[in-house]
Amino acid sequence: MRLPVSLWLPLALAVAAVAAGQSPLQRRVVRDVLEYFHGRSNVHFLFRERELDGLVEREDPSGTFVQLRLGLAQTSCRKRGPQRQCRVVENRRKPTCLACYKFDTGDVPKVLDKYHNCGPAHHLAAKEIRQRDEAECRAVEEAGKGGDALYLPGMFAFSRGLPA
Template sequence: MRFPLALCLGLVALATASQSPLQRRVVKEVLEYFHSRSNVQFFFKEQAVEGAVEREDPSGTFVQLRVSLVQTACGKRAPRRQNCRTLENRRKPTCLACYKFDSSDVPKVLDKYQNCGPSHHLAVKEIKHRDEAECRAVEEAGKSVDVLYLPGMYAFSKGLPA
């Protein structure tokens, strides 16, 4: 019994080591978001991170992750969460997270979208389309709008008082 547990913990550690700092930050924020929901009574741990996307552009960095969670035997307000054993055949929700960070030294969140539910819930066609649209909108956050000026057009701007 100890070997499968050690193997599982080793795989989680390996996955965590391969994540970028922004991806680890998103996973942390997703767990905080999930545990803040009133219908969540137990503590959940990250089981796997799938479909990690990280793209940079002049407006910042876009991160998209699908985080699989697993329920533990501890209540969500338990003081010692490190020793919580996972429960097999219990709730295993999946969260989709899309975040856009600015390009500063300490990246600030420009926009974000999170959706957590049962793993089959996020596969429903309508929800999947909504998630894709929301993530595209998050990725566009912070990008400037290009204005096209054609001959004969005039642009006016109101300056700030001196």
């Protein structure tokens, strides 16, 4: 069954318009989130970007923080099969992914820290999960600011087998 052009063209244009309005770092986060999501063992079909929401991009002296909520839609193509014409399947899974990334200030930005959480939209709206997501994203945003608890004095003293 083929969909008439009048049904799939608005969706294709909407996805293209969203992608056109994204910064290079935002597009990189979307690609990385899709790669992460498809790498999960319980995902058997390919998913496409459905919507982009809650977009935040902030710069500070330590780098650029990007946070976004990516809505996905299941397609008719299996993850490991041929991917010729993968159409979105209506009334199927539509997970949402929250992604928080911190990039350094280099010419080719490197990821300093990141956090993903993907699941059903109602799952991510649960109070406990939302609070954990907020805390994780705050920690990602603080990466590279110099006050990281990752570099405490003496932290690696025992890892080198130093004499007692």
